[in-house]
Amino acid sequence: MLMNEVKMPVQKRSIERLEKVIQTTIDLLETRALAECNIQEISQISGVPRNHIYQYFPTIDHLFSLIVNRYFQKLQSYLTHNAQIYKTWSVLDIIQDALSNASAFYNQNKPASMLILGGPVNIEGFSLQEAVIEEISKEFVKIFTQKENPLTLKKTEDITIMIELIFSLMKHSFYRYGYITEELQQEALLVCEAYLEKKAYI
Amino acid sequence: MLMNEVKMPVQKRSIERLEKVIQTTIDLLETRALAECNIQEISQISGVPRNHIYQYFPTIDHLFSLIVNRYFQKLQSYLTHNAQIYKTWSVLDIIQDALSNASAFYNQNKPASMLILGGPVNIEGFSLQEAVIEEISKEFVKIFTQKENPLTLKKTEDITIMIELIFSLMKHSFYRYGYITEELQQEALLVCEAYLEKKAYI
Numbered sequence: 001m002l003m004n005e006v007k008m009p010v011q012k013r014s015i016e017r018l019e020k021v022i023q024t025t026i027d028l029l030e031t032r033a034l035a036e037c038n039i040q041e042i043s044q045i046s047g048v049p050r051n052h053i054y055q056y057f058p059t060i061d062h063l064f065s066l067i068v069n070r071y072f073q074k075l076q077s078y079l080t081h082n083a084q085i086y087k088t089w090s091v092l093d094i095i096q097d098a099l100s101n102a103s104a105f106y107n108q109n110k111p112a113s114m115l116i117l118g119g120p121v122n123i124e125g126f127s128l129q130e131a132v133i134e135e136i137s138k139e140f141v142k143i144f145t146q147k148e149n150p151l152t153l154k155k156t157e158d159i160t161i162m163i164e165l166i167f168s169l170m171k172h173s174f175y176r177y178g179y180i181t182e183e184l185q186q187e188a189l190l191v192c193e194a195y196l197e198k199k200a201y202i
Numbered sequence: 203m204l205m206n207e208v209k210m211p212v213q214k215r216s217i218e219r220l221e222k223v224i225q226t227t228i229d230l231l232e233t234r235a236l237a238e239c240n241i242q243e244i245s246q247i248s249g250v251p252r253n254h255i256y257q258y259f260p261t262i263d264h265l266f267s268l269i270v271n272r273y274f275q276k277l278q279s280y281l282t283h284n285a286q287i288y289k290t291w292s293v294l295d296i297i298q299d300a301l302s303n304a305s306a307f308y309n310q311n312k313p314a315s316m317l318i319l320g321g322p323v324n325i326e327g328f329s330l331q332e333a334v335i336e337e338i339s340k341e342f343v344k345i346f347t348q349k350e351n352p353l354t355l356k357k358t359e360d361i362t363i364m365i366e367l368i369f370s371l372m373k374h375s376f377y378r379y380g381y382i383t384e385e386l387q388q389e390a391l392l393v394c395e396a397y398l399e400k401k402a403y404i
Contacts, residue, residue, distance in 0.1 A: 006245060030267035062213020118328065130377045161371065168370035169363065175332045187363060190400055191393075 007056060020046045021053055022070075026110055029111035030045050032065070034118070035148060036111055065128060071112045073131040079139045087144050091151055091202055093192060094143060095192050102178040105158065117174035137163045156189055158199060209258060211223045223255055227265055231313035236266070236320070251253075266317055273314045274334040277304055281341045284378060288345050294354055295402055296345060297394050302366060305382040308372065319376035339365045351401060360401060367393050 009015050024046040028037050035184070039060055043050040057063040078101050086094045106113045116129065137160040144151040153159065166188045173184035196202045210382045211217050212392040226248040230239050241262055261264040266390050308315045318331065337350040339362040346361070355361065368390045375386035398404045 127377070129321070130263075130374070133374075153222075161374065164370045164374045165367050165393065168366045172332070172335075172363065172366045175329075191367065191397055194396035194400035195393055198392055198399075 009056065013078060017046075017048045017052060018056060019133060020055075021048050021063070022067060026067060026111050029114060033088075035116060037056075039063070046126070057186050067111065068115050068128060070110070071116060072128075072135075076136060077107070078102070079136065079143065083143055087146070089147070091144060091196065092193060094140075095162075095166075096189050098140075099185055099188055103170070103185050106174070107134075107179045113174055113179070117171045117180075133163050133167060134160055153201075154199075158201075162192055162195055165195065207274075211258065219254060220258060221249045222251050223259075224267070224269060228269060228313050231316060236316060241265070242321075269313065270330060272318050273311070273386055274316060274337075277307060278334075279336070279342060280304070280307070280337060281345065285345055289338075289348070289350050291349070293346060293349075293398065294391070295396060296342075297364075297368075298391050299392055300342075301387055305372070305387050308376070309381045315376055315381070319382075321373070335365050335369060336362055350377045355403075356401075360403075364397055367397065 009018055021042060024042050025037065027046070028042065037060060038055070039053055041051055041052060042048075042060075042063075053063075057066070079098060082097070084140050086097075089097075105116060137156070140159050140163065141153065145153065169184050169188040169191065170180050173180045179183075193202070211220055224242060226244050227239065230244065239262060241252060241259070243252075245255055248270055251336075255265075259268070270273070281300060284299070288299075289300070308319060328367070337356070342361050342365065343355065343358050347355065371390040371393065372382050372384050373384045379386075
């Protein structure tokens with residue numbers, strides 16, 4: 001994966017410069033398409049020399065990968081953060097809440113929507129996306145099985161499948177409407193309900 | 203879309219050379235990863251000069267896009283071809299048959315699996331994928347509404363959503379197992395059944 005090829009600096013000054021590069025890229029993506037972003041311009045705007053950027057990000061895809069990874073970590077932290085509250089909730093209420101948080105996050109972060117929902121930037125982006133869907137699934141499995149009224153899973157992959165289904169509808173909504181509509185959030189919830197009922201989980 | 207940027211030749215000899223380039227690429231992808239394919243090598247193996255290839259495909263992604271487009275046309279033609287037979291079938295039997303044909307197609311064509319299920323090669327690949335999901339959905343809408351016992355659709359987008367759900371599980375299976383397993387085909391069918399029941403279509 002591209003992410004593994006990114007060597008992060010340890011020196012304070014280097015870290016600060018790198019963060020400036022990352023923030024400049026995110027700012028640029030607020031108003032531009034992915035194809036309209038290049039390292040040369042990021043270097044000009046951020047004031048960080050190109051050679052310095054290339055040292056960490058051999059290509060702009062490496063830079064995008066790092067940003068995507070951070071977004072995923074943020075999405076995951078929502079879940080971990082709410083794990084305690086969710087203990088007394090029903091499975092469907094948890095899904096609805098997480099779905100609505102994730103949708104709000106994407107809708108408020110155009111760069112996140114473009115990089116993640118707009119299709120992986122490259123083949124490594126796809127692996128990253130799939131790997132993170134598995135990570136998020138693990139988080140949900142933990143939440144569902146550690147509830148006061150726990151869900152007994154026949155197969156943890158069932159939850160991964162559910163997350164894949166949700167994710168595909170978020171992508172569909174972004175492709176067709178440019179954001180995750182209320183209607184498609186409802187549809188994703190309905191799909192989850194139908195699936196979990198069919199598997200006799202709820 | 204990249205596909206629109208590909209200018210196809212009209213002269214017989216040029217067409218033959220281009221087809222040789224396309225076939226060479228497909229053959230290469232049988233044994234290689236996408237990242238291991240480049241125009242220089244395709245030129246060497248096919249005997250078609252590099253300049254000639256670049257004339258039609260400015261980048262290898264243009265070449266991949268054309269191949270993906272052909273695969274999608276083939277998948278779509280399966281549906282059109284069976285439309286007459288499907289007239290007397292149930293909605294679920296049609297989905298199962300189409301799902302099983304598509305899975306067999308992907309499992310027998312490693313290049314198709316890599317290029318389509320392995321994640322779009324690039325951002326244009328994603329748009330192509332979404333555009334084709336909409337095309338395939340239209341085909342299904344036609345089949346379902348022109349059956350002897352026709353389905354009355356409240357919204358044609360419901361079928362697009364169903365195809366998105368199927369597609370996401372095919373991709374998941376390819377990512378996790380390297381092919382579309384029998385089990386995940388069953389799971390995709392179950393998801394369709396659950397969804398269509400929930401929407402009161404069946």
